[in-house]
Amino acid sequence: xxxxxxxxxxxxxxxxxxxxxxxxxxxxxxxxxxxxxxxxxxxxxxxxxxxxxxxxxxxxxxxxxxxxxxxxxxxxxxxxxxxxxxxxxxxxxxxxxxxxxxxxxxxxxxxxxxxxxxxxxxxxxxxxxxxxxxxxxxxxxxxxxxxxxxxxxxxxxxxxxxxxxxxxxxxxxxxxxxxxxxxxxxxxxxxxxxxxxxxxxxxxxxxxxxxxxxxxxxxxxxxxxxxxxxxxxxxxxxxxxxxxxxxxxxxxxxxxxxxxxxxxxxxxxxxxxxxxxxx
Amino acid sequence: xxxxxxxxxxxxxxxxxxxxxxxxxxxxxxxxxxxxxxxxxxxxxxxxxxxxxxxxxxxxxxxxxxxxxxxxxxxxxxxxxxxxxxxxxxxxxxxxxxxxxxxxxxxxxxxxxxxxxxxxxxxxxxxxxxxxxxxxxxxxxxxxxxxxxxxxxxxxxxxxxxxxxxxxxxxxxxxxxxxxxxxxxxxxxxxxxxxxxxxxxxxxxxxxxxxxxxxxxxxxxxxxxxxxxxxxxxxxxxxxxxxxxxxxxxxxxxxxxxxxxxxxxxxxxxxxxxxxxxxxxxxxxxxxxxxxxxxxxxxxxxxxxxxxxxxxxxxxxxxxxxxxxxxxxxxxxxxxxxxxxxxxxxxxxxxxxxxxxxxxxxxxxxxxxxxxxxxxxxxxxxxxxxxxxxxxxxxxxxxxxxxxxxxxxxxxxxxxxxxxxxxxxxxxxxxxxxxxxxxxxxxxxxxxxxxxxxxxxxxxxxxxxxxxxxxxxxxxxxxxxxxxxxxxxxxxxxxxxxxxxxxxxxxxxxxxxxxxxxxxxxxxxxxxxxxxxxxxxxxxxxxxxxxxxxxxxxxxxxxxxxxxxxxxxxxxxxxxxxxxxxxxxxxxxxxxxxxxxxxxxxxxxxxxxxxxxxxxxxxxxxxxxxxxxxx
Numbered sequence: 048x049x050x051x052x053x054x055x056x057x058x059x060x061x062x063x064x065x066x067x068x069x070x071x072x073x074x075x076x077x078x079x080x081x082x083x084x085x086x087x088x089x090x091x092x093x094x095x096x097x098x099x100x101x102x103x104x105x106x107x108x109x110x111x112x113x114x115x116x117x118x119x120x121x122x123x124x125x126x127x128x129x130x131x132x133x134x135x136x137x138x139x140x141x142x143x144x145x146x147x148x149x150x151x152x153x154x155x156x157x158x159x160x161x162x163x164x165x166x167x168x169x170x171x172x173x174x175x176x177x178x179x180x181x182x183x184x185x186x187x188x189x190x191x192x193x194x195x196x197x198x199x200x201x202x203x204x205x206x207x208x209x210x211x212x213x214x215x216x217x218x219x220x221x222x223x224x225x226x227x228x229x230x231x232x233x234x235x236x237x238x239x240x241x242x243x244x245x246x247x248x249x250x251x252x253x254x255x256x257x258x259x260x261x262x263x264x265x266x267x268x269x270x271x272x273x274x275x276x277x278x279x280x281x282x283x284x285x286x287x288x289x290x291x292x293x294x295x296x297x298x299x300x301x302x303x304x305x306x307x308x309x310x311x312x313x314x315x316x317x318x319x320x321x322x323x324x325x326x
Numbered sequence: 327x328x329x330x331x332x333x334x335x336x337x338x339x340x341x342x343x344x345x346x347x348x349x350x351x352x353x354x355x356x357x358x359x360x361x362x363x364x365x366x367x368x369x370x371x372x373x374x375x376x377x378x379x380x381x382x383x384x385x386x387x388x389x390x391x392x393x394x395x396x397x398x399x400x401x402x403x404x405x406x407x408x409x410x411x412x413x414x415x416x417x418x419x420x421x422x423x424x425x426x427x428x429x430x431x432x433x434x435x436x437x438x439x440x441x442x443x444x445x446x447x448x449x450x451x452x453x454x455x456x457x458x459x460x461x462x463x464x465x466x467x468x469x470x471x472x473x474x475x476x477x478x479x480x481x482x483x484x485x486x487x488x489x490x491x492x493x494x495x496x497x498x499x500x501x502x503x504x505x506x507x508x509x510x511x512x513x514x515x516x517x518x519x520x521x522x523x524x525x526x527x528x529x530x531x532x533x534x535x536x537x538x539x540x541x542x543x544x545x546x547x548x549x550x551x552x553x554x555x556x557x558x559x560x561x562x563x564x565x566x567x568x569x570x571x572x573x574x575x576x577x578x579x580x581x582x583x584x585x586x587x588x589x590x591x592x593x594x595x596x597x598x599x600x601x602x603x604x605x606x607x608x609x610x611x612x613x614x615x616x617x618x619x620x621x622x623x624x625x626x627x628x629x630x631x632x633x634x635x636x637x638x639x640x641x642x643x644x645x646x647x648x649x650x651x652x653x654x655x656x657x658x659x660x661x662x663x664x665x666x667x668x669x670x671x672x673x674x675x676x677x678x679x680x681x682x683x684x685x686x687x688x689x690x691x692x693x694x695x696x697x698x699x700x701x702x703x704x705x706x707x708x709x710x711x712x713x714x715x716x717x718x719x720x721x722x723x724x725x726x727x728x729x730x731x732x733x734x735x736x737x738x739x740x741x742x743x744x745x746x747x748x749x750x751x752x753x754x755x756x757x758x759x760x761x762x763x764x765x766x767x768x769x770x771x772x773x774x775x776x777x778x779x780x781x782x783x784x785x786x787x788x789x790x791x792x793x794x795x796x797x798x799x800x801x802x803x804x805x806x807x808x809x810x811x812x813x814x815x816x817x818x819x820x821x822x823x824x825x826x827x828x829x830x831x832x833x834x835x836x837x838x839x840x841x842x843x844x845x846x847x848x849x850x851x852x853x854x855x856x857x858x859x860x861x862x863x864x865x866x867x868x869x870x871x872x873x874x875x876x877x878x879x880x881x882x883x884x885x886x887x888x889x890x891x892x893x894x895x896x897x898x899x900x901x902x903x904x905x906x907x908x909x910x911x912x913x914x915x916x917x918x919x920x921x922x923x924x925x926x927x928x929x930x931x932x933x934x935x936x937x938x939x940x941x942x943x944x945x946x947x948x949x950x951x952x953x954x955x956x957x
Contacts, residue, residue: 102911125919132917139915143862144908147374149834149854156925161917169925189834191861192703209916 050114051077052213052244053099059107060094068094070269072108078212081235081245083255086265087291092248093140095265096215099246100137133162136211140218142198146190151182151201154190158209172208180204180234196227203234214238216247220254232258252292256281266290334402334490334522334530335427336442337772338435338820339813340511342501343735345493350440356417356448361848363414374906374913377852379411379419381859382902384426385867386537386895401530401537404446404486405454405479409542410899416451417443422849422856429836430702430857432772432824436731445489454482468546472539479538480531484523487530491515491522506791507805509738509812512783540892545899692871695864702861708829713757715830719934720839726941727827733945734819737952740808743815745948750822757830764825772821773814780810833857842928859905863898870894 053076060069069091076082076099084092097103098110101122110117112131122128136158139145148154155176159169177183180200185193190201199219206214220228235258238245249255255262256277264273264280267290273280280287287293364376386403408416421443427433434442461474495515498508511518709716715723734746754764783789784806791803827836834854841850874890 097911100915102914129917132915137912137915139908139912141908144905145912147855147858147909147913149837149857152926153834153924158916160923160925161919166925173925189706189832189858191858192706205916 049078050111051075052080052113053246054111055098055105055108056111057108058098058105058110060091060098060103061106067091067269069098069105070107072271074263074271074274076213076244076246078244079239079242080261081239081259082247082261082263083259084246084248084263084265085250085252085255085292086248087250087267090265090267090290091269092250092265093217096137096217096246096248099213100135100215101131102137129162132158133209134211135213135215136206136209137215138203138206138217138219140221142195142202143191145202145205146198149189150186151188151190151193152186154201154205155186155208158205162209169208172210176204176208180207195222196224199223199227199231203231211243213244213246216245218249218251219247220249220251228254250292252281252287264290264292334442334445334486335424335434336438336445336490336493337776337817338437338731338735338824339776339817340435340497341438341441341493341735342497342510343437343732344500345496345510346437346441346735349444349493353421353440353443353448356444357421360414360417361846364418365848373848373851373855374909375411376415376419376422377855377859378902378906379407379415380422380426380852380856381863382899383407383420384423384856384860385863385898387427401534402446402450402483402486403534403537403541404450405458405475405482405534406538406541408451408455409458409475409478409538413451413455416455417447418852420447420451422852425853426856426860428824430705430828430833431698432821432828435820436728436824436827437735437820441490441493445486445493449489450482450486453485454478457481468543471546472543475542476535476539480535483534484526484531487522487526488519491519494518494522502809503738503805505805505808506789507812508783508789508809510816512780512788512806512809512813514788517788536888537892537895540889541895541899544893544896548896548900689871689875692868692875695868695871699861699864699868705828706832708759709832709835711758713759713830715753715757715826717933718937719928719930720831720835721842721928722930722934722938723831724827724836724839724843726938727823729941729945730823731820733948734816734823736949738812739952739955740812740815742948742952743812743819746819747815747822749944750819750826753826754822754829757826759826759829764822764829768818768821768825773818776814776817777810780813784810838924838926838928841924855909859902862905863902866898866901867894870897 053074055072055074058069058072058074059067061067072095084095086092094103098105099112101112101117104110104117104119113134115121115127117131122131146154148157152173155173156169159172164172173186177186180203182197182200182204185197185201190198193201199222219231223231232254235245245259247255247259260276262273262275262277262280263271264286266272272290273283273286284293383403386401386406404416404420407419411419424434424439424442424447428436428439428442455478458474458478461477462471466474492515494511494513495518497511498514501509503509513521718726730746730749734743737743737746750768751761751765755761784802786793786801786803786806789803789806789809791805793801794804794807795802831839837850837854840853841847
């Protein structure tokens, strides 16, 4: 049996200023799982993702990646770093941050070239990925001239050319128009077919429920308060209310006012899906 | 074309080859040392941090800072960057900002790039940084820190201006025709240095100090660790020597009794330097005539009359260049508003500035920034057209256009310069660049500014010779007018070639060319990232100003506006630093190892060789003809 992609044991992270970003996190991500880490702003989702990508390191507890400790020292070894970077890709929330090359072509080639792949192989990957994500026409353009949706596609493409086994996505649906959101869900479905692992951070419950087969809920105290399938987690209204992922809504139906918890999760029954709780 | 009429950006055509070549030779080792120091101190984060520093120094020059009575100025921000990043990192960051300004907007020349880097990326940050250190002491209180930064940035920018003034001022001594006609910048040291110093002592200096203090105060409030991070360095002994030298260089030196600054005789120079700069002795006859020309009627004492004449000259030059800058700024405002309304390049010029006088400060800045972003995007569009220059390999194109700019700086005859102007227009047409816009851009900004600034130099006061036009006591001389015409034509020709680079070369191609020409990865990567960050930051700046515009009903007092502007600049610094960290994470995440390899390969074909040969031949013929006729 192969080791899980990630194992976190009692992981905590404190900022240099002393404030906590994560505390007491126990989490195992198996290969091929699609996990959504959900939580309100400031709950530590982004820090958790950065930790899985070896950009931030725990100040308490330990992280194992592919069965080996993931530490700052370990990543200083060039061979280990190359191996880890080729296996794990990170799509940042702000595509502007991620697109730092002079052209889309350079952007897509950056990762594979850094991994030291031969040029023919890099060209093949760039061509395949650009074709698959339908961005061939953008290859010669500078990234800053793209629209928000195009930037997101290029950011994702620039990670996929590295052919990572694990994809970390920070708020992937943020600032995407509906069509791009549907496109993204299709891409995620492809990755599921290919057996890739996905960990995404989001506060968009509907996207999380649709794309992930496991939800991990972070509280505003930076701890894991729920972990299960979307069906198991989404019914816990009190919990979701307490971690500020859904909010009380006051509606007026005819002459009687009533309150219900409100989150825009999809489903067959509109009342169910919206978490309506009459009373 | 020049976005910020900061007096210190030296365009092409004002400095002769003897000056700019020396400055390139001075700058090369400085850049090498700076890159080494930065590599050691900033470690791996260098590229994002430097590019953000560069982008910030670029963006800071775009903020309109209210001064007095509705006038606004721009700051350079060099001392601020030196305080935040250290002086060596500031050298790289500001140099890169200047390259982007020259390569993207045509602010500052190509041949003069090293000279501009010397004044703004070396003199100002170093002077500013070490004076700040001296004034702030070892454990400064926040108040003292802010005050020290104000004093340091004021002195530093004046030092930079004096340096630029010296570079302008030595031109007449280095090159002129036998008749005393100037070939490059026309004013001598005794006018150029005090003029530059005065403008900065009175206007740009206070703007710089206000901005530096404001931003530093805002940062000290919200992010004290940014300022505390750097341990206080011990003031160096040579620093005092440097300060003493600066004092000697100040314009007061020019007014001191004895031999005035730059008025040494050939013999004195020989003793001091061991040689006499080219043509100086031949020139001395004319020179004495010039001194005679200084005699003011009714004032017997020759020293006093000389002194008075000098003062009048300085006031005249400051006034004219000030007026010219204001006039051009107003024109540009109108142009921008017109471009905004038309949404198209080459749209008919809008009505003169007065239609827009009602625009608030915030609106003005937002419009200017938006127009610049539009400019950049339109340049990329032009550069993608199928034209002559667009087809040339970027390396060859860059090399030949620089060759043309150098040739333009070498020829003396005005007809040869006019021929080069013609070449720029022909090339523009062959490259499907809208010729009218091209000519307007070259002549209405670079050409007109040169004309207005240089025109007083045609007075008998500055350039003696045969009188051509006399209006009462105001006498224009033949060599004077010819000198002005030469300068304007030279400036227009050089600006034309610079604009051709900007309009026919995509930024990514420029980077490829630089990389292929063996420019270090650090520089190319930082340049590339700076360009991107600038566009992102400019959008931020535009939104900041629009957001303010939408929330305010009154125009506010000068002071309120200024506080707001510096507060927003501090916001841009914070955002820049945060983005630098994020970008670095994103690079690391994709396996960044320090190199920036690229898939793109450049190939030089037969057409490129043909073009190269034709360019070299053209320049050679022009130079030969110019020299033969001169003999």
